[in-house]
Amino acid sequence: MGWFTEYWTDYVKLSVRIKKHVFSKETKYQKIDIYDSYEFGRFMALDGYIMLTERDEFIYHEMIAHLPMNANPAIRKVLVIGGGDGGTVRELLRYPDVVVDMVEIDEEVVRVCREYLPLTAHAFDNPRVHLMFADGIEYVEKAEKTYDLIIVDSTDPSGPGLSLYKNEFYKNCQRLLSDEGIFINQHESPYFDDTRASMRDIHRKLKPLFPIATIYQAFIPTYPSGHWLFGYASKKTHPEFRGDEKLLASFKLKYYNKEVHQAAFALPNYVREGL
Amino acid sequence: MGWFTEYWTDYVKLSVRIKKHVFSKETKYQKIDIYDSYEFGRFMALDGYIMLTERDEFIYHEMIAHLPMNANPAIRKVLVIGGGDGGTVRELLRYPDVVVDMVEIDEEVVRVCREYLPLTAHAFDNPRVHLMFADGIEYVEKAEKTYDLIIVDSTDPSGPGLSLYKNEFYKNCQRLLSDEGIFINQHESPYFDDTRASMRDIHRKLKPLFPIATIYQAFIPTYPSGHWLFGYASKKTHPEFRGDEKLLASFKLKYYNKEVHQAAFALPNYVREGL
Numbered sequence: 227m228g229w230f231t232e233y234w235t236d237y238v239k240l241s242v243r244i245k246k247h248v249f250s251k252e253t254k255y256q257k258i259d260i261y262d263s264y265e266f267g268r269f270m271a272l273d274g275y276i277m278l279t280e281r282d283e284f285i286y287h288e289m290i291a292h293l294p295m296n297a298n299p300a301i302r303k304v305l306v307i308g309g310g311d312g313g314t315v316r317e318l319l320r321y322p323d324v325v326v327d328m329v330e331i332d333e334e335v336v337r338v339c340r341e342y343l344p345l346t347a348h349a350f351d352n353p354r355v356h357l358m359f360a361d362g363i364e365y366v367e368k369a370e371k372t373y374d375l376i377i378v379d380s381t382d383p384s385g386p387g388l389s390l391y392k393n394e395f396y397k398n399c400q401r402l403l404s405d406e407g408i409f410i411n412q413h414e415s416p417y418f419d420d421t422r423a424s425m426r427d428i429h430r431k432l433k434p435l436f437p438i439a440t441i442y443q444a445f446i447p448t449y450p451s452g453h454w455l456f457g458y459a460s461k462k463t464h465p466e467f468r469g470d471e472k473l474l475a476s477f478k479l480k481y482y483n484k485e486v487h488q489a490a491f492a493l494p495n496y497v498r499e500g501l
Numbered sequence: 502m503g504w505f506t507e508y509w510t511d512y513v514k515l516s517v518r519i520k521k522h523v524f525s526k527e528t529k530y531q532k533i534d535i536y537d538s539y540e541f542g543r544f545m546a547l548d549g550y551i552m553l554t555e556r557d558e559f560i561y562h563e564m565i566a567h568l569p570m571n572a573n574p575a576i577r578k579v580l581v582i583g584g585g586d587g588g589t590v591r592e593l594l595r596y597p598d599v600v601v602d603m604v605e606i607d608e609e610v611v612r613v614c615r616e617y618l619p620l621t622a623h624a625f626d627n628p629r630v631h632l633m634f635a636d637g638i639e640y641v642e643k644a645e646k647t648y649d650l651i652i653v654d655s656t657d658p659s660g661p662g663l664s665l666y667k668n669e670f671y672k673n674c675q676r677l678l679s680d681e682g683i684f685i686n687q688h689e690s691p692y693f694d695d696t697r698a699s700m701r702d703i704h705r706k707l708k709p710l711f712p713i714a715t716i717y718q719a720f721i722p723t724y725p726s727g728h729w730l731f732g733y734a735s736k737k738t739h740p741e742f743r744g745d746e747k748l749l750a751s752f753k754l755k756y757y758n759k760e761v762h763q764a765a766f767a768l769p770n771y772v773r774e775g776l
Contacts, residue, residue: 417722492760
């Protein structure tokens with residue numbers, strides 16, 4: 227039935243052959259679409275950008291969740307901002323003592339993922355998740371709790387995601403983070419001009435707030451350029467692997483392992499220089 | 502003037518906005534096209550597949566050349582099979598004592614790159630390169646020399662590249678390689694079914710021939726999935742970094758560095774399992 231096309235830049239586009247356009251809705255915040263595709267299985271797009279596919283969502287979700295959990299295995303209390311598909315929470319809940327507060331702005335995303343993407347959204351059935359539908363900016367402004375891990379699992383810096391890239395938001399996250407805590411955010415790509423500008427902007431905002439602020443990378447073929455970054459920041463915890471290798475092996479992950487953890491911080495020269 | 506489209510699979514395609522179709526010719530071996538694009542500058546396609554772009558050729562060429570050179574800095578005599586654009590040779594020649602025998606099957610590729618892609622092809626002007634137009638299969642069958650490094654810088658396993666993926670060819674490369682020598686080949690991608698099958702096939706042919714046979718990876722956005730592999734094989738030399746960091750810094754490379762060298766071998770679980 228044709229192709230779904232995502233413009234990576236004005237001059238580069240990725241097209242995916244579609245079996246079926248399963249669902250479409252304009253919510254208060256964004257346009258949600260669910261497609262069935264030949265190559266990537268079912269996928270969700272927000273405002274026309276692929277957010278996750280059944281085929282490779284494991285890469286993003288394993289790298290955003292297991293890396294901090296294995297840098298500081300004492301993490302218990304986690305705040306997830308965004309992440310309405312449930313994939314990040316699913317990975318966090320593999321650790322038996324973790325409890326998650328999740329703040330998603332768009333209730334419709336969760337509803338749609340529960341119906342169409344149970345692979346990730348089944349995580350919301352777990353009683354260790356406290357799901358709130360609210361604006362992440364306001365939540366961190368008013369919250370008085372302390373978290374061991376804050377993950378910003380947001381869209382790109384446009385639409386409802388935009389305010390999650392502002393100084394004020396980062397400052398509030400820093401305030402809510404325990405001394406040994408870790409702040410992780412999706413950090414765009416170093417490759418194309420637009421996303422590289424975002425990468426630099428995010429890094430320059432985080433660096434003054436955290437004594438430890440760096441980025442790490444993963445191969446995510448369904449995101450622009452396939453070279454995707456995450457931010458890692460902490461007051462005290464350097465990003466070494468300190469995990470329980472036996473526990474990790476029991477998860478039977480498909481991407482993340484101890485060597486990948488360490489290697490993820492080895493940035494190519496042009497990425498280092500682009501920061 | 503429209504788009505150049507490359508099918509990554511039957512169901513996924515990448516399209517690149519074109520300024521000008523600069524050159525096109527059907528040679529005895531393949532179709533050569535040169536395009537000027539907005540995002541990637543000038544690029545060459547062989548049989549419709551992007552081989553190199555001005556924008557990011559440095560990633561592939563730095564990773565195929567500097568990694569072995571820094572695993573064994575004593576490398577002097579190098580054989581390059583393929584590599585008609587000159588990028589691999591350009592990187593090798595940064596090391597002052599290296600001499601290169603290069604065997605390219607299609608003289609037209611070299612001629613076209615000399616005319617349209619001097620960024621890489623200028624390397625052929627260096628007297629330390631001995632350029633031969635011949636079939637790489639026959640060359641390694643008949644050669645009696647010993648090489649410290651053999652690089653197979655070929656197209657995918659189809660068209661003129663196909664025979665460079667056969668047992669007989671690998672056995673002859675092994676025979677020509679010094680004890681401390683290193684064999685490197687482009688090793689496809691782990692992500693899509695077709696290239697993953699090639700990856701497995703190549704690895705299963707190399708493993709019985711070399712006590713050390715592994716793969717390493719780089720972020721190459723203009724190749725299918727952006728997650729691209731190289732094969733590394735040797736009789737004796739493990740792939741640790743043993744390079745001269747001062748010399749390396751003097752090259753002002755854009756991708757490769759010591760940390761990237763080590764990290765390149767950290768394979769995600771699904772890639773390990775796919776071998």
